Amino acid sequence: MASTILSDCSSSSAARILPFHMIRSTNALRFRCSVFLHPKTPNPRQIHGKSLAFTPVAMTTETSAKVIDGKSIAKQIRDEITSEISRMKDEIGIVPGLAVILVGTRKDSQTYVRNKKKACEAVGITSHEVNLQEDCTEEEVIKYISGFNNDPSVHGILVQLPLPRHMNEQNILNAVNIEKDVDGFHPLNIGRLAMQGREPLFVPCTPKGCIELLHRSGIDIKGKRAVVIGRSNIVGMPAALLLQRQNATITIVHSSTKNPEEIIRQADIVISATGVANLVRGSWIKPGAVVIDVGINPVDDPESPRGYRLVGDVCYEEVAKIASAVTPVPGGVGPMTIAMLLSNTLESAKRLHNFK
Amino acid sequence: MASTILSDCSSSSAARILPFHMIRSTNALRFRCSVFLHPKTPNPRQIHGKSLAFTPVAMTTETSAKVIDGKSIAKQIRDEITSEISRMKDEIGIVPGLAVILVGTRKDSQTYVRNKKKACEAVGITSHEVNLQEDCTEEEVIKYISGFNNDPSVHGILVQLPLPRHMNEQNILNAVNIEKDVDGFHPLNIGRLAMQGREPLFVPCTPKGCIELLHRSGIDIKGKRAVVIGRSNIVGMPAALLLQRQNATITIVHSSTKNPEEIIRQADIVISATGVANLVRGSWIKPGAVVIDVGINPVDDPESPRGYRLVGDVCYEEVAKIASAVTPVPGGVGPMTIAMLLSNTLESAKRLHNFK
Numbered sequence: 001m002a003s004t005i006l007s008d009c010s011s012s013s014a015a016r017i018l019p020f021h022m023i024r025s026t027n028a029l030r031f032r033c034s035v036f037l038h039p040k041t042p043n044p045r046q047i048h049g050k051s052l053a054f055t056p057v058a059m060t061t062e063t064s065a066k067v068i069d070g071k072s073i074a075k076q077i078r079d080e081i082t083s084e085i086s087r088m089k090d091e092i093g094i095v096p097g098l099a100v101i102l103v104g105t106r107k108d109s110q111t112y113v114r115n116k117k118k119a120c121e122a123v124g125i126t127s128h129e130v131n132l133q134e135d136c137t138e139e140e141v142i143k144y145i146s147g148f149n150n151d152p153s154v155h156g157i158l159v160q161l162p163l164p165r166h167m168n169e170q171n172i173l174n175a176v177n178i179e180k181d182v183d184g185f186h187p188l189n190i191g192r193l194a195m196q197g198r199e200p201l202f203v204p205c206t207p208k209g210c211i212e213l214l215h216r217s218g219i220d221i222k223g224k225r226a227v228v229i230g231r232s233n234i235v236g237m238p239a240a241l242l243l244q245r246q247n248a249t250i251t252i253v254h255s256s257t258k259n260p261e262e263i264i265r266q267a268d269i270v271i272s273a274t275g276v277a278n279l280v281r282g283s284w285i286k287p288g289a290v291v292i293d294v295g296i297n298p299v300d301d302p303e304s305p306r307g308y309r310l311v312g313d314v315c316y317e318e319v320a321k322i323a324s325a326v327t328p329v330p331g332g333v334g335p336m337t338i339a340m341l342l343s344n345t346l347e348s349a350k351r352l353h354n355f356k
Numbered sequence: 357m358a359s360t361i362l363s364d365c366s367s368s369s370a371a372r373i374l375p376f377h378m379i380r381s382t383n384a385l386r387f388r389c390s391v392f393l394h395p396k397t398p399n400p401r402q403i404h405g406k407s408l409a410f411t412p413v414a415m416t417t418e419t420s421a422k423v424i425d426g427k428s429i430a431k432q433i434r435d436e437i438t439s440e441i442s443r444m445k446d447e448i449g450i451v452p453g454l455a456v457i458l459v460g461t462r463k464d465s466q467t468y469v470r471n472k473k474k475a476c477e478a479v480g481i482t483s484h485e486v487n488l489q490e491d492c493t494e495e496e497v498i499k500y501i502s503g504f505n506n507d508p509s510v511h512g513i514l515v516q517l518p519l520p521r522h523m524n525e526q527n528i529l530n531a532v533n534i535e536k537d538v539d540g541f542h543p544l545n546i547g548r549l550a551m552q553g554r555e556p557l558f559v560p561c562t563p564k565g566c567i568e569l570l571h572r573s574g575i576d577i578k579g580k581r582a583v584v585i586g587r588s589n590i591v592g593m594p595a596a597l598l599l600q601r602q603n604a605t606i607t608i609v610h611s612s613t614k615n616p617e618e619i620i621r622q623a624d625i626v627i628s629a630t631g632v633a634n635l636v637r638g639s640w641i642k643p644g645a646v647v648i649d650v651g652i653n654p655v656d657d658p659e660s661p662r663g664y665r666l667v668g669d670v671c672y673e674e675v676a677k678i679a680s681a682v683t684p685v686p687g688g689v690g691p692m693t694i695a696m697l698l699s700n701t702l703e704s705a706k707r708l709h710n711f712k
Contacts, residue, residue, distance in 0.1 A: 170553070170554070186547070187544055187547030187548045187550075187551055187554055188543055188544045188547055189547065190546075190547035190550050190551055191542070191543030191544055191545065191546035191547030191548070191549075191550065192543045192547070193547075194543075194546050194547065194550050194593055194597070195543055195546055195589045195593065196587070196588070196589055196593075197526070197589070198526070198543055198589075222612055223612045223613070223614055225614075225619075231552070231600065232552070233551045233552055233553070233554075237550055237551065237552075241550070244587065244608060244610075247610075247612040248612075249607065249608065249609060249610065249612070249613040249614075249619065250607065250608055251605065251606065251607040252600060252605065252606055253605060254600075254603075254605070256578055256579045256603040256604075256605070257579070257605040258579055258581075258605075263581075263605065
């Protein structure tokens, strides 16, 4: 059944509130974009304080894009991992292990760590958890990292970010043995990712998840124009490097880019990782392009029990009418990140035990 | 005096031969493009075997671009280095040292090594040279590298490439202590170059030279559209990363790029590093763009005493009429590469001896 839905992504007015609904039709997930932003959300007409020109978009009622169902693809990957771990245990008696270090009591970090632990258990990875006080020293964190570096039952080490302000993130991340750096954030990994003829030991989880979504949705990358919006160390930059390794022609759009929408409109593949709710409008997208939305942004929603809901960087309703395929938020890239963490941990255990 | 010159960069016919002249006028260097390619030069209508559409260009007689004089800028930099080295020697009694390892008897490599040695002597850097037989082992090369790694009078180590085929280049380059990797090719350096908030110990010499040419010619990079043609580990990729660090919006064009000329035509800054003679046509350039030509390509020239001459990737005559600034070949990027090697060696000595 095709549903007629309202579309509104013009989000400058905080006075307007529209409810959020997710309507599952026979062939697509459909969303209404809210226009009431969470107080912490930057003005979506700006990238990092830079004004952007908005083009009004005509409202239509048809959604044409294929929805890339990250939840279902991630489940498929987790099932494959479960079966590989079982084979590994049977053949060589080894169970992959992931150590997670959490410093402090941030609620969101606690939730992420809990979710990672649950996901590990579900696929058969042993998780090792360390919770440290907010006011502990850098040396204490590094002491635990060293312990895990030397522990043969640990194949991946993850330090939950952000760290408390008194700590030097770089010192701490650099302490992780590169052979157990399942986050793939070590500069040596990023360097190998950037270079032809070199192979990184690990690819950062979120960009790896984006590429996996493209692959498993049968989307060719070679020779395509790809635009990555955002140039962070953990998503934008490695995503661009990965697309380039797959022979896309990449452009990285960022806070200093003039007329980003003109550049984005040339792309066959768009990956957005800005953290700005509803930034990418339908009018910015070339008809038929594929859009991967990495953003998970809270916007106020009085109708939600939590008082807010999560939306992407992409104005989904508008873009779904223009793109050939698009990831929803939630349920797109999000579930892939943890699946790729599990995949990296398994890969590490296989490599460290020379298991094919 | 303004000279009227012939322009011909359409270079598919090996049967046509035009002489090459360099004519110095009061305000610009002017070139005639030869159309007779050196047998080793790939077809300039292709990038790595891929056909490209060529647009005929109307001939005009005016050259409007400022010529970026790499020779003179490199001299200025060498003078600055000479004076810094002299200050260092006076204040702490240290003289920077560069070790160069040459394996085999390739004529071009011998010339490069000789030129580097001469350049070192001219600025006051002590050069240490090792010449090894073509058939020596990888272990022998690595033994010399280890010796230089441990020698406090050596601040930079350079292995002249290409190495003989029986050697693993990666193993050899990885043996160079990252604190003496003045070539900047180590993946850890490239990773740091790619990442925000990280600083590479060294930036590869040729791309560093390109950016220095822009800086010293007063060309703003921030917010500009920049296209890098070619994605090699030693020029294209690090050049793109450097431009991005300077807040340009970068696109990397390569052998799998469709319609490269359309993308290049959007650029405010073009850096070409393909090794294909006369590839970049005037019609590919946006009026007023800045064009940096990294290519040094031999083309047959019966009128030259050597039987060939060197041209860039860029069809200079055409581009000089469209661009606002352009580097000539020779005399553009070339002299900058050695100047940057000297600069990296000085920088290394300063860092290792904590000299400000």
